[in-house]
Amino acid sequence: MIIRINELSDIPIYMQIRNQIVMGISSGELEGGEQLPTVRALAMEMGINTMTVSKAYQLLKTEGYIMTDRKNGARIRTSIKQQGIISDSNKTELKRIVSECRLSGVSKADLLNLIDEFYGTES
Amino acid sequence: MDAFLGIIMFICLVPTIWITYSLLYPRKWREKKLIFGVTNRKEFTEPEVSERIDTITDKNNKAAYRLNVVFTVISVLLLFLGTLPMRTFIWVMLVFIAIFAVSVPYIYGNKEMKSLKKSLGIIAEKGISYTDLKTVGTVRALKPGSVILPNIAGVLTVIIALLADLKIIKTSGSTAAGTFLATSVCGSIFLVGIMITVIGFVMDRIKSEVISTDSDINANYNRAKKKNMAKMFVLMLWANTIFGCTLSLLEILSGSGIIMIAGIGLYMILVMGALAIFVHTDQSIEKIYHKDMTVIQDDDDLWIAGMFYYNPSDKRLNVEKRAGVGSTINMAHPAGKVIGFLAALSIVFSILVVIWVGMLESTPISLRVSDGNVICHQLRDEYVIPVSDIESVEYIEDIRGLRFIRTNGTGMETLLKGNFSVEGEACKVFLAPDKMVAIKIVTSSGKIYYISSATPSETSSVYAQLNEAL
Structure with a gap:
């Protein structure tokens, strides 16, 4: 899955990463259980601060799209809680x-x- | 010996400029990702635009080709003109000038392509970058196992050389044992090997390129490119280890300088060969994947003259080169600024060193007896030997039978100056070896000097004066 980052956009970079991962899950490009890159590797690849990627992952975890643990890193949740409401x-x-x-x-x-x-x- | 040095310089220079030519100057620009460091775009396929690009590429390719031919001819002439004064100086300056000159048409090409883009109204979206989540940190080609063995072999040769210098291992026919020449040569070559290893791993971990919306294409493309690069680094490492360290040891064991020079020549051929194979394969990969390149990352404006990367928003220090092989630094990164400054400083320093060497080559040494002292003088160096300290003087008519091994100082075809080991004895040397004659002086404190003047007649005149004084 390709992530497109616009450094000059009004949307913060962590939010751009979060939004595109959410769209990737929705479109099926990212499947349940799929491994995401580590915070450090993704930050190095994108040439951005590790805190920015960490913030995006933290947000995705809080929203229930991904799960993280020390052993396996970040993965897409196999079942995403469907609340049936628009925030x-x-x-x-x-x-x-x-x-x-x-x-x-x-x-x-x-x-x-x-x-x-x-x-x-x-x- | 000087002819061999000429061959080494020739092997370094001529393949380098031709490999640079094939890398920087696009013959079939329609199949390339970049044209003079400017991203190849769909808009460039329009007939009118194509014609203009044909003109730009033809003009600059021809200019670079002519320059390469001129430098090749000069190199061939230098190789066969045996008696040219200041040859080392001319060779090194030629290398500096040729490498700079060959990239000048590229800089012009880059400028013209950027103007063309502007005239077509193509404005790159600034600040856009793409990352493929599936290739992040997963595309690696250089295996630690492939670099361990050559590095271990490098360490072993350093240990063997050290043991030979400490005379723990006895060598036959060698007069260099104890001078630590072998240890320093093997150590330096081993350090080059370590540098190749580190650069290899840095290059292997460089950002994967996104050329398509299909992650599999991106992964395969980056894997192919990195595999090709890893192969080149491993081959270079082996060439460095085998033909550097082993032949340096042979030089010590056999006492033949020619073997060492021949080894370095062979090593350079192998390195250039590895580079040429890499470039050829890399261009083939680009050609194969050209049709799959659907994602255009236009960051042309971040590349000064299509060569120097300057992007303050990018936290990476290392990025893949646009022009040439390997990686380059982000000049906007704080560490990049320091490295850039040091690199510029080292270039200036190298040029100053070359000028200094040229002065050493062109300034004749002088030898005279004055106020009861033997005075050897050249530029800033002066050896003063009080005549009263001299125990014995010997005139050597042909120094070719002696082997001078430099411990520290200057060692050129026309000048030997500094501390040397001559036939196993530590000596001070100040002579013009091409004039064949020398005076050997032994002082009462046991110091040995080999000295001469710029001409044999002056040397024999000083010898006569010394004989008279003694």
């Missing part, structure tokens, strides 16, 4: 996207088609 922050983000689409003249049908496409292929 408040995601609701706010979705509201922003819908608003921008409406203002730029994107029809509701087109937006729903896009959601269908993303949800359908990535589920």
Whole structure:
């Protein structure tokens, strides 16, 4: 799985790593039980601070996407807890996207088609 | 002996400039990942743009080719002009100038390609980098087992040389035992081996490139490249160990300097051969994977003149080279700045040393008797031997029968100066060996001197004066 980092983006690097790993799990590029690189190796490869990668892994662990232990390092969880709810922050983000689409003249049908496409292929 | 040194310089210089030429100058740029250090893009396949790139590559490739031909011809001439004064100085300066000059058309090419990109309106997205999670820390080719044996062999040769110098091991026909020449030569070659090992592992752990969205392609591409590099390092290490240390020992055991020079020549051929094989295989790998290169990481602007990497946002010190083989440093990294400064300093220092050697070669030595002293003088060096201290004087008409082994000082074809071992005796030497004559002086304190002037007539005149004084 390829991670694309934009150093000049407003989104912090740890959040970019977290977001792309989440999308990777959702799309099936990262499978349950799959080993993730160590914090040190990934930081060295990306040319970023180890704390940044550590923060991303910590967040993913807290959110229940990965599990870590001293012996095996970080792995994707084989079963991710499905709460069936959209978080408040995601609701706010979705509201922003819908608003921008409406203002730029994107029809509701087109937006729903896009959601269908993303949800359908990535589920 | 000087002819052999010429051959070694020739073997170092000529293959290096031609290998550099094949690395830096793209003959079939459409199949390459980079054109003069600028990322090859889809936009470059447009007919009009292609034509302009053809012009840029043709012009700079031809310029580099002509330069290479000129330097090759000069090298061949130098190789066969046996009596040229200051030959060592000319050779070393030629190496410096040739290596710099061959990269000049590349720098022009890089500048022209960047202007072309700008004129096409291609603006690289800044700050973008790609990492393939599946290749992080998993693509390794250099196995510790493959470097242990040559390094152990290197240690053994150092130990054997040390034992020979300490006269614990008896050597036949050698007059160099006890001078620690063998230990220092073997030790230096062993340290070069350690350096090759360290660089090899650093290169093996360098960031894997992302060329495709398919992780398997990325893994295979990086594995192929690293395997090729690992092979080159192991071959270089073996060449260093076998042909360096073993032949240095042979030189000590047999007492023949020619064997050592021939060994170094053979070693250089092997190193250049390993490098040429590596470059050829690396280019083949690039060609095979060119069609799979779907991810473009355009960081051209971070490469000054397509050669020097400067990226303050990148925490890595070591990155893969754009032009040439191996890795280079990130000049924006604090340690990179220090290394860059030291590298520049070492280049300046090397040039100053070469100039100093040139002065040593071109300044004749002088020998005179003045105020009751024998005075040997050249540049800043002066040996003063009080005539009253001299116990015996001997005029040697042909010094070719003597073997001068340098302990420290200067040892050139036209000048021997410093502490030497002559026929197993520690001596002070200040003479022009190409003039064949020398005066051997033994002082009352037991010190031995071999001295001469710039001409045989001056030497014999000083000998006559000394005889008279004694």
